[in-house]
Amino acid sequence: MKLFDVYPLNDIVIDKALGSRVWDDKGQEYLDIYGGHAVISIGHTHPHYVKRVEDQLHKVGFYSNSVKIPLQVQLAEKLGVVSGREDYNLFLCNSGAEANENALKLASFYNGRKTVIAFSKSFHGRTSLAVAVTDNPNIVAPVNQTNNVVFLPFNDATSLQQYFDAHGNDIAAVIIEGIQGVGGINVASETFLQLIRSLCDQYNAVFIADAVQCGYGRTGKFYSQDFSGVDADVYTMAKGMGNGFPVAGIAIAPKLKAKHFMLGTTFGGNHLACAAALSVLEIIEQDNLMQNAAAVGEYLITELKKLPNINEVRGRGLMIGIDLPLELKDVKKNLLFKHHIFTGESKPNVIRLLPALNFSKADADVFLSAISKELQ
Numbered sequence: 001m002k003l004f005d006v007y008p009l010n011d012i013v014i015d016k017a018l019g020s021r022v023w024d025d026k027g028q029e030y031l032d033i034y035g036g037h038a039v040i041s042i043g044h045t046h047p048h049y050v051k052r053v054e055d056q057l058h059k060v061g062f063y064s065n066s067v068k069i070p071l072q073v074q075l076a077e078k079l080g081v082v083s084g085r086e087d088y089n090l091f092l093c094n095s096g097a098e099a100n101e102n103a104l105k106l107a108s109f110y111n112g113r114k115t116v117i118a119f120s121k122s123f124h125g126r127t128s129l130a131v132a133v134t135d136n137p138n139i140v141a142p143v144n145q146t147n148n149v150v151f152l153p154f155n156d157a158t159s160l161q162q163y164f165d166a167h168g169n170d171i172a173a174v175i176i177e178g179i180q181g182v183g184g185i186n187v188a189s190e191t192f193l194q195l196i197r198s199l200c201d202q203y204n205a206v207f208i209a210d211a212v213q214c215g216y217g218r219t220g221k222f223y224s225q226d227f228s229g230v231d232a233d234v235y236t237m238a239k240g241m242g243n244g245f246p247v248a249g250i251a252i253a254p255k256l257k258a259k260h261f262m263l264g265t266t267f268g269g270n271h272l273a274c275a276a277a278l279s280v281l282e283i284i285e286q287d288n289l290m291q292n293a294a295a296v297g298e299y300l301i302t303e304l305k306k307l308p309n310i311n312e313v314r315g316r317g318l319m320i321g322i323d324l325p326l327e328l329k330d331v332k333k334n335l336l337f338k339h340h341i342f343t344g345e346s347k348p349n350v351i352r353l354l355p356a357l358n359f360s361k362a363d364a365d366v367f368l369s370a371i372s373k374e375l376q
């Protein structure tokens with residue numbers, strides 16, 4: 001059997017990783033400012049993470065959600081504290097798409113409605129409903145097409161207000177990334193998020209904050225939507241939650257009530273996943289990683305804005321987009337193959353920085369020196 005060829009691959013094999021460094025099978029060292037797509041939150045092979053997952057593996061790796069799993073309760077309590085949402089409830093699952101899928105189902109169960117508002121350039125995953133609210137027709141299969149989803153322009157208060165004025169009582173949910181990741185690092189404005197909150201309140205629609213990429217402390221706040229000062233009804237999270245262990249979740253406001261069997265999963269919230277997720281939160285708290293993300297992110301953004309030949313630098317904390325003129329679209333490739341630095345991208349011309357939350361100022365300087373050479 002061969003692999004189903006869906007990923008264009010760099011000809012690199014990573015076989016060792018530590019902190020913000022990875023090494024290939026020939027011993028070449030790379031600086032990792034991509035984190036495998038915002039996944040590595042506390043650094044590769046963090047000793048506390050390795051120990052906690054290893055210890056758990058020796059005790060019990062998995063048992064189903066038909067028994068009590070105290071680690072889930074501990075994780076919910078810790079997440080409540082670190083995210084400042086102690087009164088929310090946690091449903092655990094396995095991926096960002098699954099988190100959004102469940103959040104949308106929950107919204108529709110709650111108010112009995114079908115219409116979901118999503119925004120231009122959104123990305124919410126590849127499963128059925130998640131891909132239906134994703135603004136990319138190329139990855140929507142005919143079976144995923146639905147009239148239940150309406151796409152409105154991102155950050156456009158007038159069109160959102162008008163849509164609610166006309167159809168408010170049909171709207172099940174509004175789903176929005178606090179900072180669009182795949183769409184090119186576009187920050188949702190605070191006033192737009194506040195408007196979503198007030199319209200959802202007025203019409204009893206559910207405000208779903210997709211924090212899969214922009215959440216988990218990456219921006220300096222636990223959820224990037226927190227900059228707006230309003231709460232969402234449901235927060236979806238994945239990527240950084242397990243530092244590479246597949247674990248995801250949705251944090252649910254108390255007004256949305258659980259019923260047995262309304263949501264479910266075989267693997268979600270298993271013992272190993274909880275051990276991984278708890279170790280991540282412990283390190284985020286103990287090492288003040290949100291503060292570090294804010295400080296190093298601000299430094300990077302300030303310094304990047306001084307460089308020539310950049311259209312725009314966008315983002316917050318350690319979620320940064322460098323929007324380059326189209327003729328500089330090879331910069332990302334050069335960073336990887338000439339300077340041995342992994343970065344992300346939003347095609348065709350935005351470089352995405354998504355490093356671990358303990359990314360250091362010294363490593364930021366290594367990157368700044370490399371990219372400034374490429375931009376001369």
Ligand SMILES: Cc1ncc(COP(=O)(O)O)c(C=O)c1O
Binds near residue numbers: 210
């Ligand atoms: C904002 C956002 N939501 C959802 C997803 C889907 O997550 P997953 O690939 O874990 O299903 C992604 C993945 O990139 C994402 O960036």
